[in-house]
Each structure stands twice: as C-alpha cells, then as structure tokens.
Amino acid sequence: MARTKMSSVDTAWLRMDSTTNLMMIVGVMVFDTPLDVKRFKTLIEGRLLVYPRFKQYVVDDGMAAHWIDDEDFDLDAHLHRVRLPGAGGEKELQAMVADLASERLDKGKPLWQMHLIENYQGGSALITRIHHCIADGIALIGVLLNMTDEDPNAPDTPRDVAVPQKSKIKKFAAQESGDAFANIVASLGPIGQQIQGFVTGAAPALAPMLANVGAPITGLAQSAFDRLGPLKAPIESAMDEGMKIGTRMVSKYSRWVDDPTQAADAAKVAAGVAQELAYLATMPTDTATRLKGKTGTVKCVAWSDPIDLTRVKDVGYILGASVNDVLLASVAGAIRNYIVGKGDAISDNALLRAFVPVNLRPKGKEYKLGNHFGLVGLELPIGEANPIARVFEVRRRMNGLKNGYQAAVSMALLGVLGYVPKAVQKQALGLLSDKGSAVMTNVPGPANPLYLAGSKIAQNMFWVPQSGNVGIGVSILSYAGGVQFGLITDRKLCPDPENIIAGFATEFDKLLTALMWLENGYMGADAGAFDAMLTAEAVPRAETRESEPKKRLVKKARKSRKQETGD
Numbered sequence: 001m002a003r004t005k006m007s008s009v010d011t012a013w014l015r016m017d018s019t020t021n022l023m024m025i026v027g028v029m030v031f032d033t034p035l036d037v038k039r040f041k042t043l044i045e046g047r048l049l050v051y052p053r054f055k056q057y058v059v060d061d062g063m064a065a066h067w068i069d070d071e072d073f074d075l076d077a078h079l080h081r082v083r084l085p086g087a088g089g090e091k092e093l094q095a096m097v098a099d100l101a102s103e104r105l106d107k108g109k110p111l112w113q114m115h116l117i118e119n120y121q122g123g124s125a126l127i128t129r130i131h132h133c134i135a136d137g138i139a140l141i142g143v144l145l146n147m148t149d150e151d152p153n154a155p156d157t158p159r160d161v162a163v164p165q166k167s168k169i170k171k172f173a174a175q176e177s178g179d180a181f182a183n184i185v186a187s188l189g190p191i192g193q194q195i196q197g198f199v200t201g202a203a204p205a206l207a208p209m210l211a212n213v214g215a216p217i218t219g220l221a222q223s224a225f226d227r228l229g230p231l232k233a234p235i236e237s238a239m240d241e242g243m244k245i246g247t248r249m250v251s252k253y254s255r256w257v258d259d260p261t262q263a264a265d266a267a268k269v270a271a272g273v274a275q276e277l278a279y280l281a282t283m284p285t286d287t288a289t290r291l292k293g294k295t296g297t298v299k300c301v302a303w304s305d306p307i308d309l310t311r312v313k314d315v316g317y318i319l320g321a322s323v324n325d326v327l328l329a330s331v332a333g334a335i336r337n338y339i340v341g342k343g344d345a346i347s348d349n350a351l352l353r354a355f356v357p358v359n360l361r362p363k364g365k366e367y368k369l370g371n372h373f374g375l376v377g378l379e380l381p382i383g384e385a386n387p388i389a390r391v392f393e394v395r396r397r398m399n400g401l402k403n404g405y406q407a408a409v410s411m412a413l414l415g416v417l418g419y420v421p422k423a424v425q426k427q428a429l430g431l432l433s434d435k436g437s438a439v440m441t442n443v444p445g446p447a448n449p450l451y452l453a454g455s456k457i458a459q460n461m462f463w464v465p466q467s468g469n470v471g472i473g474v475s476i477l478s479y480a481g482g483v484q485f486g487l488i489t490d491r492k493l494c495p496d497p498e499n500i501i502a503g504f505a506t507e508f509d510k511l512l513t514a515l516m517w518l519e520n521g522y523m524g525a526d527a528g529a530f531d532a533m534l535t536a537e538a539v540p541r542a543e544t545r546e547s548e549p550k551k552r553l554v555k556k557a558r559k560s561r562k563q564e565t566g567d
Helices: 010-016 037-050 090-101 139-147 178-186 190-201 203-211 217-227 232-240 250-256 265-280 309-319 324-339 389-400 406-417 422-433 498-519 528-535 548-565
Strands: 004-005 023-030 054-059 065-069 079-082 112-121 123-131 299-303 352-359 373-380 438-444 455-463 473-479 484-488
Touching: 004 217, 010 054, 010 065, 023 090, 023 139, 023 373, 037 079, 037 528, 090 112, 090 299, 112 299, 139 352, 139 455, 190 352, 217 455, 250 299, 299 455, 299 498, 309 324, 309 422, 309 484, 309 498, 324 373, 324 389, 324 473, 324 484, 324 498, 373 389, 438 455, 455 484
Parallel strands: 079 112, 352 438, 438 473
Antiparallel strands: 004 065, 023 123, 023 455, 054 065, 112 123, 299 484, 352 373, 473 484
C-alpha cells in the first residue's frame, strides 16, 4: 500500500476544517444540454484519476499526515446523479450548492465528490467539491479543465499528467548547530513569539516527535530543519517552484544565489520579509460591519449573470487601471450599497479586508497539485462613494501589495503551522482570520467556450473556503469573453447574498456613467447624481477629441442603457 507524506502547507489546510467553515473548494459548471454520463465517466477515469491524489485517502496521526492509496476506490462513491426539487431553476441549484458547502467530505475516502444535476434548465449542472489539502484553486481549475475540449466532437482520449522539470534553484543551507526550531521561530519576529507561546503550552504533544528524531544533540538542528522546516522550508519550496508573484523577491533571490557577493540585496529581501512579519503580527482589524462576526454552520450562495469582459478592459484602459482593479472596485461598491441599504452608517474611510490568494507557481505548472500560494490582505475602500475614486484607491492598494513580500511570508507561516499540533495551528490562524471579513479570488479562465463530454459549458464558477470567522467568499472568474461574480456567505452574517450580487453590475454601470459624465465636463458629481444619471437619457457628447477605446466604451455604454430602459 503506497504511503506518501503530505507537505507541511497541505497539512495546514487539512487541519483547518472547523464546524463553521470547511476547507473545500466548491465549483459549479452549467451546461446548455444534458451531460452524457457514460462519456463523463470515461473522461474522469482517463483525465482526472490519472492524478494519484484523487484515488488516495488521508491518514493523520496528529503529528504528520500521509496519502494512502485507496485499494477499494469506487467512482460511484464520488459521482452522484441527482435531481433538483421543484422547478429545477437557479434558486434550487444555489440552495443545493449551499447545502453541500456545509457538508463534510468522508475522510475514509479520497477527499472529493461530484454531484451531477440532470434537470437544470433543460441542460445539466455539475457541483464539484474538493478538499483544499489536495490542491489550491489555480491547480484545481487546471485539473478540471483538463477534462474539457474546445471541440464538442473531440474524442475522449485519456491524458497523462505532465512530468515536472527539476528546479534549477539552489537549496538553502541547513544550520550547523543549535536548536533549529527555536532559532527559526525566533526569526519570525512578533508572530514567532506568539507561536512560541502556543508551542510551549503544547510541549507534551511535541515531545514524542522530538524524541523520535534519534540524532545526537549536534545533529538535532539538521533533523529539526528537515522535519519541521518553519519559515525556511516553505520559502525554499516556494522558491523551488519559481515563486512568480509579480514582485521583486524572485529576481533578488535568484541573483543572490547565483552571485553571493550581492549580500546587500539579500539583506533588503530579509528586511522586507521581517517588515511583513511585523505587520501581520500587529495588523489592525478592518472596519466593523454587519458582514463581520461569529460565523454559523449554514451557507448561502448566489451568482450574477456574466458581464462583457471587453467593457471592463475598456474602462481599465481609460483609467490606467487593470481589469482586476476595476472588478474589485465594483465589488467594493456592491458591498457598500448592501450595507447602506440595510440602514447602517458607513464612514468615508471604512475598509473591508479581503484575503486574496496569490499564485506562487510558475506559468506552465498549473497542473502541479498541492498548495503553492500565499495570501495578501487587500483593504477594499467600501467607504468611498465615488466609483472612479474607488478604482484609483483599489489600484493604489493593489500596487502596494504587489511590491511587498506578504504572499511569500503567509505561505511560510502556513508551512510553520503545518508542523505543529492542530490546537496550536487553530489559535495562530485566529490571530489573522479575525482581522478580515472576506476571502476573494479573481482567476482568468479560458477565453473560448469549452465542452465537457460534448456539452457546452455555459457558466463556470468556483469558491475557495473561508477560515476562522471569515464569513464571506467572493469569486470573480472570466470565461469565454464574460466575467462572472459569485458569492458564498454565512447565513448568520449575510442571509441574502443575492442583494450584494445585484449591486455588482449596477456598480459597474455607475462607473461607465461616471466616465460619460466626466467626458461631458461634469465634475464633482456625488453618488446620488450618478444614480440619477443611470435612468436619464444619454448626455449630448462634448465636442472633444477622444481615443478610439473611449469612443467604443461610451458607445457601448449608451447602447446598453437604451436597451435596458427601452428608450
């Protein structure tokens, strides 16, 4: 029976399950025609089960977790054919997704499950649940899309898993002597002191592991480094995977490895990491809103209709912002409107912190399972009423995160926590999760329509899990020229996520209208004026020269508004 040790980061995600938040990635695919079950099973067997993790269950003895081959694996235990009750419409599908998001996976079997809905709006829908310890969202999207084709008549040919290339990045040198665990935890700064306090209280649980090291005191440092690996091992692993996160860290690290004389450069990296650690340890909580509080055990799910990705790109072009900046600003506006619509006061400087995953794997290795990402805390300016100013503020904050080391540091911390007892991990994670209100992902999907077993995928959505008392999960996924906005919430904190969803397109329309307003020379308009503008006839064009992208944007915006109002 094959037995493979789980990485420290994956172990951290395995043990992060709680009563109120399960560590499952939940995905939904909607098909415009009924899915051929026989062909679908063939694709699962030939393109999904080639990844060993999907035929292995997990054994965790409290000190380490291992992948074990399931000799009794049965596909029918993981693929369930079901029907929606009642009309079998979107509300019924959303209710089923919410129920499954609150239901634990069977840990006696491989940690994934699919529910094929056979009566959804004349076609089919597929709900997929996969435990986060198997892989992160980037990898799982790649794995699931590996079952699809761009041609509906393509043969269901099996596909092998790509073989990873050996990394050219050199390894960190291990310590020669001393207590490695104490030294490395000490290097974590303020957070290390807090973790050390937890570990001290858990010393009896750690004693058996340390006793089994079986090395003389002079060699204990090497053994502890190999087995515990706090900080250095996770960063080494991240570097080994390329760590392409759009920051300066990779290039600096690589130059340091290739040329040891660049010690000053390495010192800057170390200083940046230390600064991020200090910030994480002392990070203030975000603004208190009705979306922040103690979570319950029931989830709610809602999603929007796709909006045209070209329109989003045009807006970003005009404002000098990325597609991501524009979309996140619209999300911030939708959340703001929801809170205000409930009658709650909101200050101009109110912020909602969303933990955003940052991919740490190099391009071309999306197939590689496991968790290779870090988290950054993006503070969404929900207090800003002006939609254009909101985009600029999101852009400013995102640029600040891109030039930092927060993603790498957070992955390192997960590596640390994967080697300590679950109780210690839970307390340490609580230090961070309580300082935010949401988890948010924005993943670029395929530009062209895809087919699964001959059926066209009309919509494609997924949500990453929340941890601790984080009760909001936001998903932004582009697919086939559209952008889909999805929300999963804790019912105690937000029982009506559809009301936030409804504000997403509205906020984007406000942004379009604001640009049209500015185009015609109207400055300083407030949010109420923008709302009035949405229902008014188009303002006459100013006699000014415009760039072609701006002309196209304004033309599309006016045409869209006329179609909606019937003018």
